[in-house]
Structure formats: C-alpha cells, structure tokens
Amino acid sequence: MNDEILDWGIAELHRRLEAREVSTVEVIDAYQEQIEIQEPEIGAFLTLDLDAARSTATAQDTRRSRGETLGRMAGVPVALKDNLCTTAFPTTAASRILEGWIPPYNATVVDRLADQDGIVLGKTNLDEFAMGSSTENSAYKITKNPYDLERVPGGSSGGSAAAVASRMALVGLGSDTGGSIRQPAALTGIVGFKPTYGRVSRYGLLAFASSLDQIGPLTASVEDAALVAECIMGHDPRDATSLQEASPLLLGALTEGVRGIRVGIVTNLVEIASPSIQAALLRAADALAQAGALISEISIDELAFGLAAYYVVAPAEASSNLARYDGVRYGLREPGATVEEMMIATRTKGFGPEVKRRIMLGTYALSAGYYDAFYVTAQRVRSLVRSAFDRAYESVDLLLTPTSPTTAFRIGERSADPVEMYRSDICTIPSNLSGDPALSVPAGADPDGLPIGVQLLGPPRSEQLLFRGAYAVEEGLR
Incomplete structure (x- = not known):
C-alpha cells in the first residue's frame, strides 16, 4: 500500500482521503518509511520533524471525521527549501553563519500552505544562500541525484528537487534566482515553475539578489504544480x-489546449545543448505541434549576454543583502578585540568559499571607479534582454528551450571551475533578468538514463498559457 500512496498526485490523494480509502496518518507513515530508506543515501533534508507531521495528520483525520472542510493541500507532504523562514524549524540557508537560527516569523508562502492544510515534513538542503547550481556548496552536506548517487541534483534547490524525485515529499518549494528551481527540476526529472516576478510574495525568503529572487513549486506533475x-x-x-492584482486560475485552464498557440524554438540556446537534449526538445516541439500549436524557429542573440550580466547584478545585490550577517544581531558571532575584528572573524568562519567569492565580486562591481563600468553596464544589458524578449513575443506566444545544456554532471566535476559551473544556468538566467515566468517539464532521458527537462518561457503574467503548454508537452510525451 505504501508504494501505491507514493505514486498518487494531489488530486488522487484527495480522492482517496475523501473516500476514506486511506487516512492522512497512513499517508505520512508511507512518506516516513520512504524517508528512512532514501534519505541516508540522498541527503535531501537538513531538518525533519516527522512526529509533528504525524500529529498534524492525526488532527486532520479528526477534522475530516467531523465533516469539516479541509484546505486544498490537506494531507500533502511538503518539503521546504531551507532559505524560507519558519518558526517551527531552524532556517540556515545551508550556512554556518545561521546555524540553529529559528526565525520569529514564517515566510508568506509557508503560511499560505499551512492555511491550506499542507503538512511540512522538514527543510531541505541547498547551495549556501542559494548560490550554486549543484547543491555542493552547502555547509552541511552534499545532496545526491536519486537517478545516480555519483551525480548532482542541480541547484540551488537541489534538496527540494531530490526529495520530490525520490518520493520523500509530494511537493517541494524552492527559490529561483538564476534557474534554481528549473535546473534541478530538469536534472531530477520533475516539474519546476518560476512565476512572474511579484506573483508570489518574497516575504520571509532569505534574500540573495532581491530583483531576481522568486519562489515556486517543484512537483512530479504539471497538474500538481498548478495547484500549489x-x-x-x-x-x-x-x-x-x-x-496588486488577482492571480490567474491555472488548474481549470490546463485542458484548454494549445491549438493556434505560436511556439518559438530558441535556436541559439538549442545549439549549445547536448545531442540528447536537442532530440528531446524536438520531441517536445512535436508534442505541441500534435496538440495544434504552431511551431517556428527564432533566434534571440541578446540572450548570449545574459550570463555575464547576471554574474554582475546578482553578486552586487548579494554583497548588499549579506552585509546584515555581521555577528551583531543574530546568527554566528566569533570573538574579536574590536567590533571590526569580531565582524571579520564571524564572516570569515560563517561564510563558505562560493558565498565569499560572490560577495567580493559584487563589492568590486559596486566600488568607486568600477560602478559604471560593471554594474551600470550590466543593468543596460539586462534591459537589452528584456527588450529582446518583448520583440520575440510579438511573433510568438511562448518560447521553447532546453532547461539545462547538459544532464546531471558528476559530483566534483565542476567544483574547481566556477565559470563552467555558472554556465549550467545559461538557459534559465534570461527569464530571471526579465522577470518573466518559466516552467521546466520532463522530456525523457539521455542514453545513460539521466532525466532531461525542456523549458517553456512566456511574457509577463502569462502563467495560464504557460501551464497549458507544459500540460500539452507532458501529455504528448507520455
């Protein structure tokens, strides 16, 4: 029965719960058993509280027996990326500088899931302060890809992605600053969604780069992603x-189809992908065509500059945001003879190598004499990317690209080469710079059995159309 429970999506889970074919406690017990089997090898979680999850499940079963109406996430086991503030769990951002810190408030998304009766199992691993593409930069552990334990699950939301892919959670929440939801979703064979900037509240998300950060779901299906x-x-x-506007309804629109929708294949991003990913993208395009979409090819040359612009803008914002971790107000404090020495000692011990690298890059870009040459120029390039997308959406409704140029790489393979690691996000970064919504959907596997993801991009506020396209790809590739 446990394996059967783990196979259910949210709609099927709710049907079984309503029919009293299974209890919420049995659901949590099934996921607990899976965690006990998988977690020692995969290392997706930083903290777990399965006793609290079981208590919540018991309370939900009692409420259901009384005929009470439960929320849309009732009975759903959820894993939260550990850069989302929670009063019930420590929030560390996988950094020593926040080890053991328990926030005095919840992130808005955490409260909204609780309001809908979602059951939080624990907090998941990530690259420290969400700075990375492999979940190797955590101060606590390296998360492994469920498809191959010698490979990375992507990053920085690799813990949430691995938890969902290994069926240790039905839903994961992640954050996406340069692809940190979509890239790990692609590398672990699940769905990852980044909304339009501002569509989901960032309140309670530990900031990396405030103009780029966004929160979104990781799930096993497009339907589940739409509900979350x-x-x-x-x-x-x-x-x-x-x-300040009403959110779009996504679930009801999934089956409206894509007939007549114009989809442009971004050729200059396809060309940099591996042959197996190129083949998978063509299969996805064919699935859309079979569903009635109008497929064409389009080149957006300005996207080639996105990577360089991002790695000026994001570190610059990070150097400002992370200045608050100084040993004075909360988190780690190392001793020093003066306040300045204390701050230096605290930040030296508390931050890992990648975080230090990005703080130094950002501080340099913002320094006198270099601000115009680096930061201002990068913001101009960002505007070029935004304008290029606007022009593209005059001729197409959605864009289709690889999510990642490669499938999951081996642990340690890119650790010594930051530039090669940064290139992992070359396909996802542009939509963070523009603030547009994007969604990665599974599209088969490479010859080694490693998952492949393809990405649909849309103009601002086009979530409903984006989900229709993703659902058509998912259905067409079954």
Whole structure:
C-alpha cells in the first residue's frame, strides 16, 4: 500500500482521503518509511520533524471525521527549501553563519500552505544562500541525484528537487534566482515553475539578489504544480514588489489546449545543448505541434549576454543583502578585540568559499571607479534582454528551450571551475533578468538514463498559457 500512496498526485490523494480509502496518518507513515530508506543515501533534508507531521495528520483525520472542510493541500507532504523562514524549524540557508537560527516569523508562502492544510515534513538542503547550481556548496552536506548517487541534483534547490524525485515529499518549494528551481527540476526529472516576478510574495525568503529572487513549486506533475502555484500566489502587502492584482486560475485552464498557440524554438540556446537534449526538445516541439500549436524557429542573440550580466547584478545585490550577517544581531558571532575584528572573524568562519567569492565580486562591481563600468553596464544589458524578449513575443506566444545544456554532471566535476559551473544556468538566467515566468517539464532521458527537462518561457503574467503548454508537452510525451 505504501508504494501505491507514493505514486498518487494531489488530486488522487484527495480522492482517496475523501473516500476514506486511506487516512492522512497512513499517508505520512508511507512518506516516513520512504524517508528512512532514501534519505541516508540522498541527503535531501537538513531538518525533519516527522512526529509533528504525524500529529498534524492525526488532527486532520479528526477534522475530516467531523465533516469539516479541509484546505486544498490537506494531507500533502511538503518539503521546504531551507532559505524560507519558519518558526517551527531552524532556517540556515545551508550556512554556518545561521546555524540553529529559528526565525520569529514564517515566510508568506509557508503560511499560505499551512492555511491550506499542507503538512511540512522538514527543510531541505541547498547551495549556501542559494548560490550554486549543484547543491555542493552547502555547509552541511552534499545532496545526491536519486537517478545516480555519483551525480548532482542541480541547484540551488537541489534538496527540494531530490526529495520530490525520490518520493520523500509530494511537493517541494524552492527559490529561483538564476534557474534554481528549473535546473534541478530538469536534472531530477520533475516539474519546476518560476512565476512572474511579484506573483508570489518574497516575504520571509532569505534574500540573495532581491530583483531576481522568486519562489515556486517543484512537483512530479504539471497538474500538481498548478495547484500549489494557485495556493501560494497572490498579493502580499508585506512585499513591496508583490503584484496588486488577482492571480490567474491555472488548474481549470490546463485542458484548454494549445491549438493556434505560436511556439518559438530558441535556436541559439538549442545549439549549445547536448545531442540528447536537442532530440528531446524536438520531441517536445512535436508534442505541441500534435496538440495544434504552431511551431517556428527564432533566434534571440541578446540572450548570449545574459550570463555575464547576471554574474554582475546578482553578486552586487548579494554583497548588499549579506552585509546584515555581521555577528551583531543574530546568527554566528566569533570573538574579536574590536567590533571590526569580531565582524571579520564571524564572516570569515560563517561564510563558505562560493558565498565569499560572490560577495567580493559584487563589492568590486559596486566600488568607486568600477560602478559604471560593471554594474551600470550590466543593468543596460539586462534591459537589452528584456527588450529582446518583448520583440520575440510579438511573433510568438511562448518560447521553447532546453532547461539545462547538459544532464546531471558528476559530483566534483565542476567544483574547481566556477565559470563552467555558472554556465549550467545559461538557459534559465534570461527569464530571471526579465522577470518573466518559466516552467521546466520532463522530456525523457539521455542514453545513460539521466532525466532531461525542456523549458517553456512566456511574457509577463502569462502563467495560464504557460501551464497549458507544459500540460500539452507532458501529455504528448507520455
């Protein structure tokens, strides 16, 4: 029975719960057993509280027996990336500088899932402060890919992706600054969604690069991603960048189809992908065509500059955001003869090598004499990317690209070459620079059996159309 439970999506789980064919406690017990089997090898979680999850499940079963109406996430086991503030768990961002820190408030998305009766199992591993593409930069452990334990699960939301891919959680939440939801989704064979900037509140997300960060779901299916997205989207007055408009309905639109929708294959991103990924993308394009979409090819040359612009803008914002971790107010504090020496000692011990690298890059880019040459120029390039997308969406409705130029690489393979590691996000970064929504959907596997993901991009606020396209790909590739 446990294996059967782990195979259910959210809709099937709710049907079984409503029919009293299974209890919420039995669901949590099934996931606990899976965690006990898989977690020692994969290392997806930083903290777990399965006793609390079981207590919540017991309470939900009692409420259901009384005839109470439960929320849309009732009975759903959830894994939260450990850069989302939670009062019930430590929030470390996988960094020594926040080891053991318990925030005094929850992130808005955490409260919204709780309001809908989602059951949090624990917090997942990530690259420290979400800075990485492999989940190798955590201060605590390296998460492994469930398809091959010698390979990475992607990053920085690799823990959430690995938890969902190995069926240790039904839903994961991640953050996406340069592809950190979509790239690990592709490398672990699941769905990953980044909304339009401002569609989901960032309140309670430990900031990496505030103009780029966004929160979204990782799930086993497009349908599940749509439901979770509906639960967490919506205006939040505590986030000044939150969109003040009604959120789109996604679930009901999935089956509306893509007939007549214009989809452009971004050729200059396809060309840099491996042959197996190129073949998978063509299969996805054919699935869309079979569903009635109009497929064409398009080249967006400006996207080639996105990587360089990102690695100026993101570190610059990070150097500002991470200045708050100084040993004075919370988190780690190392002794020093003066306040300055204490801060230096705290940050030296508390931050890992990749975080230090990006802080130094960002501080340099913002320094006197270099601000115009680096930061201002990068922002101009960012505007070029935004304008290039605007022109592209005059001739097509959606764009189709690889999510990652390669499948999962081996642990340690790119650790010594930061530039090669950064190139892992070359296909995902542009939509962070523009703030547009994007979604990665599974598209088969390479000859080694490693998952492949393809990515659909849309203009601002096009989530509904994006999900229709992703659902058509998913259905067409079954």
